[in-house]
Amino acid sequence: MNVTFSLLAKNVTKTTFRNSSYSCKVLVVGGGTGGCATAAKLSRILKKNELIILEPSDKHYYQPLFTLVGGGISTLSEAGKSMRDVLPANAVWLKDSAAEFNPGENSVTTQRGHSIKYEYLLIATGLQTDYDKIPGLEAGLSGDTGVCSNYSAKYVELTYKALKNFESGNAIFTYPNTPVKCPGAPQKICYITDHYLRKVGKRDKAAVIYNTSLPVIFGVKKYADALWEICAERQIQVNLRTNLVEVRPDSREAVFQNLDNPDKMTTLKYSMLHVTPPMSTPAALQNCSELTNEAGFVDVNKLTLQSVRFANVFAIGDCSSTPNSKTAAAAAAQCQVVFKNMESVMKNTPATANYDGYASCPLVTGYDRCILAEFDYNLTPLETFPFNQGKELKSMYLMKKMLMPPLYWTLMLNGFWNGPAAVRNLLHLKFSQK
Numbered sequence: 001m002n003v004t005f006s007l008l009a010k011n012v013t014k015t016t017f018r019n020s021s022y023s024c025k026v027l028v029v030g031g032g033t034g035g036c037a038t039a040a041k042l043s044r045i046l047k048k049n050e051l052i053i054l055e056p057s058d059k060h061y062y063q064p065l066f067t068l069v070g071g072g073i074s075t076l077s078e079a080g081k082s083m084r085d086v087l088p089a090n091a092v093w094l095k096d097s098a099a100e101f102n103p104g105e106n107s108v109t110t111q112r113g114h115s116i117k118y119e120y121l122l123i124a125t126g127l128q129t130d131y132d133k134i135p136g137l138e139a140g141l142s143g144d145t146g147v148c149s150n151y152s153a154k155y156v157e158l159t160y161k162a163l164k165n166f167e168s169g170n171a172i173f174t175y176p177n178t179p180v181k182c183p184g185a186p187q188k189i190c191y192i193t194d195h196y197l198r199k200v201g202k203r204d205k206a207a208v209i210y211n212t213s214l215p216v217i218f219g220v221k222k223y224a225d226a227l228w229e230i231c232a233e234r235q236i237q238v239n240l241r242t243n244l245v246e247v248r249p250d251s252r253e254a255v256f257q258n259l260d261n262p263d264k265m266t267t268l269k270y271s272m273l274h275v276t277p278p279m280s281t282p283a284a285l286q287n288c289s290e291l292t293n294e295a296g297f298v299d300v301n302k303l304t305l306q307s308v309r310f311a312n313v314f315a316i317g318d319c320s321s322t323p324n325s326k327t328a329a330a331a332a333a334q335c336q337v338v339f340k341n342m343e344s345v346m347k348n349t350p351a352t353a354n355y356d357g358y359a360s361c362p363l364v365t366g367y368d369r370c371i372l373a374e375f376d377y378n379l380t381p382l383e384t385f386p387f388n389q390g391k392e393l394k395s396m397y398l399m400k401k402m403l404m405p406p407l408y409w410t411l412m413l414n415g416f417w418n419g420p421a422a423v424r425n426l427l428h429l430k431f432s433q434k
Ligand code: FAD
Pocket: 029, 030, 031, 032, 033, 034, 035, 054, 055, 056, 057, 062, 063, 064, 065, 066, 067, 096, 097, 098, 099, 124, 125, 126, 127, 150, 151, 152, 181, 182, 185, 282, 284, 316, 317, 318, 319, 326, 327, 328, 329, 330, 331, 360, 361, 362
């Protein structure tokens, strides 16, 4: 088969290849947060044609900013850059997606039917959002019906519209019955909405309701305690084990299932409905049981991030089986570990770098405040700053809004940010010596 195929990379406008199969030393599948950051590191030790990045999207989004876009604080254009501009120049970008992983043959088949042979593979496909799995949801999101979702570039701008259009009634926020990226984000927008409605004098006409499938408000007790207090103080009603199963946009109704008593359904009227959709790994992973666990996540050693079955395969970010909170902050802490271990394996030495499960979640609780949750695999707080981060602080809000985006675009995506461990060690040493 002789196929015209476009290879695009940063600083390279367009190169046309006539191939149906490719081979490389390292293949990175997914050029999002984890894939792009690790590819930048790998690009410094490999020659250009040795590193292929397989990524279908033209746009790379800094998704943590979506929370602020939903709140009308940032714009969608600030959250995205052209993929061409963020992927490392010293790599080949195949603009296509993985359709089939064949780890026994060290190859990946793409959606357009191309085959890529690799010596080492890094899987970084993230999680896909399954809006179609909730009947009526996509119809609700297609019009001006008060239904919105910060979880997609396609829908995030509906959130601020719904906020501005809100007059009275129920403002409902949901958390699905699947693993999600940024488990704090479904409630951040709830606090932002509460604050917005207070600012415009409509809060007394609203019932703010957070319906979550989880049995807890947040996985780490220290921060959960603080969040329960905030909900009580701001009269936010929290319903645990309550899962959205249907949206009826015509009548503005949402149907919830009680997960502890599945026959019990509750129908609520809404004026605003912010939905965090169910999520899953892409079909190509779900269909490859050699690589994945039962839930379709790439089965890796939780310390080394190396596949438990294929020594030349690694995973980073949301698609891996590691039991950490799925965040960009976690991917930052993982990328140096993955890079070091891939480098070791390439030199025929054991993978010894370890990931401690670090994740961070800036729990924005209003237009000027934030609780910066940071913790490890044991759900033990692992705070960067030598003060109590379990309190709502303006400084942490400003950090989320002003500091994190440039840090992401300039340091992280270029492979120079491995999470705050070094800063934490420095600050804690300094203060403990006092
Ligand atoms: P992604 O960055 O999602 O990248 C995956 C890439 O893989 C995409 O580019 C995709 O196009 C590509 N891909 C998918 N399928 C295929 C395929 N078959 N073949 C090839 N490529 C494929 N994190 C924080 O740390 N702090 C926050 O405050 C925060 N807030 C968030 C708020 C929201 C609303 C959202 C949506 C996310 C938030 N996150 C936050 C989470 C963070 O964005 C993700 O955890 C992070 O982006 C995961 O990185 P990743 O590389 O695993 O996946």
